């Protein structure tokens with residue numbers, strides 16, 4: 001899965017410290033990130049640590065938060081349409 005746009009949140013950032021899981025292509029410890037894109041906004045995930053402008057970024061390693069409630073997803077989608 002492609003890395004969504006993300007925002008840095010001080011409560012969830014830096015490297016994921018456990019050795020598992022690692023990203024698919026580089027086998028590196030993923031970065032803790034918070035999505036900032038449409039209905040995904042605010043969902044925490046572990047993502048490939050390779051910068052998108054420095055090579056291939058292999059995307060989402062693992063979602064920390066499951067999908068938001070549908071009602072919230074619809075509201076978020078509307079906000080992003082504004």
Ligand SMILES: [Zn+2]
Nearest residue numbers: 023026048058
């Ligand atoms: Zn990677």
